[in-house]
Amino acid sequence: MRKISTWMLTRMSLLIALNIILTRMQSIRVPIGGVEAFRIGIGSFPVVFAGIFLGPLAGGIVGAVGDFCGYFVNNVGGGYVPLITINAALRGIIPGLLISFFSMGRKSVGIVPLFLAVAVTLPLTDILLLPYILEFAYGLSRVVTVPPWAMQSAVKIPLYTILLHSLGRVTERILTPESGKGAMHLTTKIW
Numbered sequence: 001m002r003k004i005s006t007w008m009l010t011r012m013s014l015l016i017a018l019n020i021i022l023t024r025m026q027s028i029r030v031p032i033g034g035v036e037a038f039r040i041g042i043g044s045f046p047v048v049f050a051g052i053f054l055g056p057l058a059g060g061i062v063g064a065v066g067d068f069c070g071y072f073v074n075n076v077g078g079g080y081v082p083l084i085t086i087n088a089a090l091r092g093i094i095p096g097l098l099i100s101f102f103s104m105g106r107k108s109v110g111i112v113p114l115f116l117a118v119a120v121t122l123p124l125t126d127i128l129l130l131p132y133i134l135e136f137a138y139g140l141s142r143v144v145t146v147p148p149w150a151m152q153s154a155v156k157i158p159l160y161t162i163l164l165h166s167l168g169r170v171t172e173r174i175l176t177p178e179s180g181k182g183a184m185h186l187t188t189k190i191w
Contacts, residue, residue: 004058008054008058011050011054011058012050012054012058012061012062012065015046015047015049015050015054015062015066016046016062016065016066016069018046019043019044019046019047019062019063019066019067019070020066020069020070020073022041022042022043022045022046023039023041023043023044023066023067023070024043024070024073024074025074026041026043027039027040027041027042027043028040028041030148032140032144032145038145038148038149038152040152042156042159042160042163044063044088044091044122044126045160045163046062046066047059047062047063047066047088047091047092048091048092048095048117048118048121048160048164049164049167049168050062050063050092050096051063051091051092051093051094051095051096051099052095052096052099052114052117052164052168053168053171054096055096055100056092056093056094056095056096056097056100057093057096058092058096059089059091059092059093059095059096060089060090060092060093060096061089061092062092063085063088063089063090063091063092063093064085064086064088064089066088067084067085067088067089068085078137078138079137081133081137083133083136083137084130084133084137087125087129087130087133090121090124090125090129091121091122091125094117094120094121094124094125095117095118095120095121098113098116098117098120098121099113099114099117102116102117111161111165114161114164114165114168115157115158115161118156118157118160118161118164119157119161122153122156122157122160123150123153126149126152126153127146127149127150127153130145130149131145131146131149
């Protein structure tokens with residue numbers, strides 16, 4: 001089993017803190033029936049970022065720990081639901097796996113694989129899984145929760161793609177250990 005290095009822990013903890021701040025403090029919450037039905041914000045961006053640039057394991061850890069700790073920092077009512085934490089972990093695992101599949105051994109990736117990774121992850125976790133979890137846990141109808149999540153994903157997919165590409169290129173030197181050996185690099189190429 002491969003150990004998680006101190007380098008990786010520091011970057012993951014930074015992204016966990018950013019996830020908690022953006023999700024719990026810097027987003028607009030819309031409650032329905034006394035329970036938070038959806039949030040308007042970019043709180044899941046650090047999770048997707050970790051999954052793509054630090055790997056699927058790191059993305060899953062950032063998503064799960066960020067959601068778990070964020071619940072205790074600032075919750076909106078209702079009990080703790082482990083399925084929501086699993087969904088948050090999937091937001092980091094899925095894009096990391098898709099990027100590694102799209103890169104197929106190459107160490108560089110363009111904007112189209114980033115777009116596809118985000119375009120698969122957000123609808124799967126936010127439109128498909130999360131409304132089912134909210135209906136199961138709190139009794140909120142999917143008829144009420146799916147349309148806002150769908151509209152939010154339609155805005156988030158291009159926004160996250162642009163942010164991932166631009167921030168990935170800027171932070172490439174910071175996030176890559178040992179001068180970038182073996183790390184994923186972004187290119188200006190389409191694919």
